[in-house]
Amino acid sequence: MNLYLSTSDTAINTLYSSSDGVPLYKTQTPMKLGSRTTTISRAVPSDIPTREGAEQTGEQRFALLAQIDWKLKGPTVLRFGGKEVEAKSYLIKDGAGWGWYCKNRIFTGPDGKEYKWILNNESKLVTNDAAQTPVVRQAYMEVLPQAEHMLDIVLITYVYVEKIRKENEEAAAAT
Numbered sequence: 001m002n003l004y005l006s007t008s009d010t011a012i013n014t015l016y017s018s019s020d021g022v023p024l025y026k027t028q029t030p031m032k033l034g035s036r037t038t039t040i041s042r043a044v045p046s047d048i049p050t051r052e053g054a055e056q057t058g059e060q061r062f063a064l065l066a067q068i069d070w071k072l073k074g075p076t077v078l079r080f081g082g083k084e085v086e087a088k089s090y091l092i093k094d095g096a097g098w099g100w101y102c103k104n105r106i107f108t109g110p111d112g113k114e115y116k117w118i119l120n121n122e123s124k125l126v127t128n129d130a131a132q133t134p135v136v137r138q139a140y141m142e143v144l145p146q147a148e149h150m151l152d153i154v155l156i157t158y159v160y161v162e163k164i165r166k167e168n169e170e171a172a173a174a175t
Helices: 145-174
Strands: 002-005 014-017 023-028 036-044 055-057 060-070 077-080 083-086 105-108 114-119 123-127 134-138 141-143
Touching: 023 060, 036 145, 060 145, 077 145, 105 145, 114 145, 123 145, 134 145, 141 145
Parallel strands: none
Antiparallel strands: 002 014, 002 141, 014 023, 023 036, 036 060, 055 060, 060 077, 077 083, 105 114, 114 123, 123 134, 134 141
């Protein structure tokens, strides 16, 4: 499955659509000073009755999937699936590098397997094993069949690691 971003410069304020142009996910991060929250919404099928609080973009309705609280002081928090976890305990640094410059993040998917986001010039998700089988590649977001069962988690973790990757890129350019 391919996900196309409506804007290529930011993962935290965009619409993710299928190759047919059908919106599937939406991310919104209001600009404000201090801590910010990214809201990730998933498209709701049209045959499901409208519920209070559901958003609509054009003909498409969206429902809350997850939120990421980017804290200036204190840990960034992920909220999804009825859970609230610190990002650093869910997306664990793999030990390569230090501080913000640690490029890779590891998490356990809903299937019990470990996955690793590799953050170089672009983000890539692979299995965290000797084979390091790609499951998501970026140009557009190509989610390979091995990861389609956990598309929600892939998108939530992608939004997080892509913001981290962009910040690392900007920090490196400033030095």
